[in-house]
Amino acid sequence: xxxxxxxxxxxxxxxxxxxxxxxLDEHKFYSMQFYDHVLYRPAWGLAISVASHVKDLLxxxxxxxxxxxxxxxxxxxxxxxxTIGPGGVLGISRGAYTKSATAQQVIGAxxxxxxxxxxxxxAPSFEPLIYVGTxxxxxxxxxxxxxxxxxxxxDNLANPTYVGEMRRWIDEAGxxxxxxxxxxxxxxxxxxxxxxxxxVLVRYVIDLVDGSPMLNAAGIRSEDLLNLDEIVKExxxxxxxxxxxxxxxxxxxEKLLRAGATHISFGHPIGPNFIDGVRxxxxxxxxSLREQFSD
Numbered sequence: 626x627x628x629x630x631x632x633x634x635x636x637x638x639x640x641x642x643x644x645x646x647x648x649l650d651e652h653k654f655y656s657m658q659f660y661d662h663v664l665y666r667p668a669w670g671l672a673i674s675v676a677s678h679v680k681d682l683l684x685x686x687x688x689x690x691x692x693x694x695x696x697x698x699x700x701x702x703x704x705x706x707x708t709i710g711p712g713g714v715l716g717i718s719r720g721a722y723t724k725s726a727t728a729q730q731v732i733g734a735x736x737x738x739x740x741x742x743x744x745x746x747x748a749p750s751f752e753p754l755i756y757v758g759t760x761x762x763x764x765x766x767x768x769x770x771x772x773x774x775x776x777x778x779x780d781n782l783a784n785p786t787y788v789g790e791m792r793r794w795i796d797e798a799g800x801x802x803x804x805x806x807x808x809x810x811x812x813x814x815x816x817x818x819x820x821x822x823x824x825v826l827v828r829y830v831i832d833l834v835d836g837s838p839m840l841n842a843a844g845i846r847s848e849d850l851l852n853l854d855e856i857v858k859e860x861x862x863x864x865x866x867x868x869x870x871x872x873x874x875x876x877x878x879e880k881l882l883r884a885g886a887t888h889i890s891f892g893h894p895i896g897p898n899f900i901d902g903v904r905x906x907x908x909x910x911x912x913s914l915r916e917q918f919s920d
Contacts, residue, residue: 627882627918628655629911630890631903632687632808635665639674645903646675650682652907656714658687658808658890663722669702676710685713687778687890688758690720691730696737703738704748712751716778718758721833728764731757732771739773756806760787760837762794769800776804776888780833781826781865783809783877785884787842792885807881808890812868813902813910819868823858825894830865839864867891871909878910882918889914 631649633642646657657675659668668686676684685706689699699715706713717734719726726734735755742753756778757768768774777795782788792805810829812822831850834840840847843864849857862868867877878889891910896902 626887627914628804628806628888629914630654630656630658630806630888631895631906632658632660632890632892634660634893635662635668635671637899639671641899642671642675643678644900646679646682646684648900648903648907650679652911654682654907654911655888656683656685656687656890658685658714658716660893661686661689661693663690663693672706672713673702673709676706676713679710681711683712683714683754684710685715685754687714687716687756688718688780689716690723691717691726691734692720692723696734697741699734700738700741700745700753703753704742704745704751707751708748712754714754714756716756716758719764728767731759731764732767735768735771735773756804760791760834760839762790762838765791765794766798769795769798769803774800774803776806778806778808778890779839780808780892781810781830782807782839782886783866783881784839784842784864785880787839787864788881788884788886790842804888805886806888806890807886808892809877809881810866810868810893811874811891811895811902811906812866813871813874813896813905814868815870816897819862822866822868822894823853823862826866827853827861830861834865871905874906874910875913878914879917882914 661668672684703713703715758778760779867874
């Protein structure tokens with residue numbers, strides 16, 4: 626079953642998050658994922674603020690740097706989400722804006738959160754939904770071999786060829802039933818001028834993708850991102866985002882799903898107007914995809 630989610634940054638007001646959550650809930654989206662980037666407001670607080678206002682939508686921080694909180698804190702906050710709403714989701718990664726964790730530290734954080742959740746007696750018994758955020762083969766394989774990990778989430782994954790590589794690494798590690806969540810930056814627009822979006826996208830590619838094999842797979846070097854020419858601009862847009870008209874976005878996401886992604890999380894910034902962009906994804910993009918990929 627293909628799943629659809631929205632990923633949001635911590636730079637908006639609470640009223641915006643509540644409205645987006647309501648829209649996603651009404652359109653049967655799977656989750657509302659909050660980036661936990663230390664440049665913005667903490668994702669846990671935002672997720673907790675929204676959780677009691679939804680009926681079916683899962684909410685939570687995806688992904689949290691493994692070194693940002695201890696596993697007891699993450700486990701208790703995840704359990705608290707479970708008590709006040711329909712359920713929570715947690716993603717754990719090496720971290721982009723903190724001291725990068727090792728692959729083993731990420732695995733240790735996952736196991737620690739899982740074990741602590743199972744020790745908690747004040748929350749309803751539940752199976753924690755934990756993702757690991759990564760785009761490299763080592764951590765992908767390690768995480769995919771863990772029964773506690775529900776899936777792998779990959780920021781800015783919009784390259785169908787790389788989706789196929791990620792799917793292969795997951796499957797080879799024994800994770801055939803695990804989700805592969807592609808979380809490309811999304812920008813719904815009929816305007817051909819993408820310069821403003823590209824500026825935001827490049828900044829995040831530098832922060833989130835630089836050093837990853839995904840960059841090489843896109844035919845881009847780190848230094849290219851500091852001095853963009855037309856070829857590099859085109860490669861950045863093509864490999865790390867889904868953007869353009871509704872038809873453009875549907876076509877690109879179709880290719881990601883056919884290549885092996887099983888869950889699409891449409892990522893920040895969504896469109897010139899964030900709310901309008903979310904509505905367009907819910908009302909025009911996802912219905913077409915559900916029609917094609919329903920079981």
